Amino acid sequence: MxxxxxxxxxxxxxxxxxxxxxxxxxxxxxxxxxxxxxxxxxxxxxxxxxxxxxxxxxxxxxxxxxxxxxxxxxxAPATPAAAPITESQLDALRKTLQQTVISSYGEIGYNRPRNAASQTQTDVARAVIGVTHRFSEKTKMVAEFEWEHAIASKGDNGEAAVEQLYVEHELKPGLQAKAGLFLIPAGFLNTSHEPTSYYGVQRNFVETAIIPTTWREAGIGLSGTHENGFSWDAGLTTGFDLTKWDATSNDGRSSPLGAIHQEGQLAKSRDLSLHGAINWRGIPGVLLGGSAFSGKAGHGTSGFAANDARVTLWEMHGRYNPGKLDLTALYARGTISNTDALNLTFVGQPTPVPSSFAGWYLQGAYQVWKNEDYSLTPFIRYEQFNTAKSYAPVPQGLGVAAAEDEKVTTIGLSFKVGEGVVFKTDYQKFRLDSSRDRYNLGVGYSF
Missing domain, CATH: 1.20.58 (Methane Monooxygenase Hydroxylase; Chain G, domain 1)
Structure with a gap:
């Protein structure tokens, strides 16, 4: 060259x-x-x-x-070959690496009423940070901290809350005990409400108006799983406080139990509540279950007219999810007993305490397309609910008429990016109050 x-x-x-x-x-x-x-x-x-x-x-x-x-x-001097790592050493390493786990989920929604465009709004609905720390193979701590509506300060609509804070210990394989503030095992969404785990920009009405998702109580609980597909939960916790009911506002009409829940904030605890839940997953893709919760809500309050009032909520649910198809159904019913004397003190007010409220929904979804990175799933949901289905009898002419059932049809799409990010869109049609018809867009994540 x-x-x-x-x-x-x-x-x-x-x-x-x-x-x-x-x-x-x-x-x-x-x-x-x-x-x-x-x-x-x-x-x-x-x-x-x-x-x-x-x-x-x-x-x-x-x-x-x-x-x-x-x-x-x-x-350099020759060294003997390193001994292979044993399985127990690998397990110990995994436990060390997984000792503390950070999790999070959040969602932002855009809502445009069909007939009232001036009321269109965008909301950072919630942002949640979770921490799980494992003290040992059998004992762990779980905490979740939530911020709603972007800003939590005096004069704003936002809220900062402790959503969960409990310790759990495995008594033996398949049997755990816990104590602290934890979610009540009712329905689908109350214990699994990340935006990537449900269809629609908004959580369904039955599991927000009837079951007040996210509903948590402070107390103790036991849970177990069995090889035959059955799992169960039971516990003794705080309950609702009926003295918080405000007959002049619309809060009780939006969600009766949501208006009187305590969320662990200086919770009145003279009257405690019991809950239980059972689920069966004995066939792949099939889930059948139900739950119940009951407890008094007066707490022996001096001068209160409904110290013997009892709140009871029960529900049944089922899901069939063999693959691309996802079918779900849920029915929930709540009652508040011994409210007649209390409602007499609310005569002339728009929102007395209902004696019963109930709702149900059917939902179907089908994954029409998926590759390594994306998936597209359209869905349709029909739900019917009533937050004031009946009232305790009062003298004629002094009571408030029971409400009609609201019926809502929701049609939409979920577009997932991997398993942790979802973009959603849907349209909701209200049969009873068409002024609430709306288009929704949303984005959410969870990890």
């Missing part, structure tokens, strides 16, 4: 001969063009030569470093 040095010399000779030995008839302009072209080629060769020299220096330094490392290793 001809060296760059030789090319430089050759090009210089050519340049000289061209400049001084050119035929006399050659034009001056042509001669200058040839000189400029040859000069440009000379500069290019010089640049290439400099780059080659730089690369050579880099290679030489790398070779020197490799040689030094080889010499060092060769001079």
């Amino acid at each position: 001809i060296s760059n040095k030789y090319l430089v010399r050759s090009l210089c000779a050519t340049l000289i001969s061209t400049a001084f030995l050119a035929p006399a008839q050659a034009g001056e302009t042509e001669l200058l063009q040839k000189i400029e072209k040859l000069a440009a080629e000379l500069e290019a060769i010089k640049a290439e030569l400099a780059a080659t020299r730089q690369k050579t220096e880099v290679v030489e330094k790398k070779q020197e470093a490799i040689s030094t490392e080889v010499a060092r290793v060769a001079a």
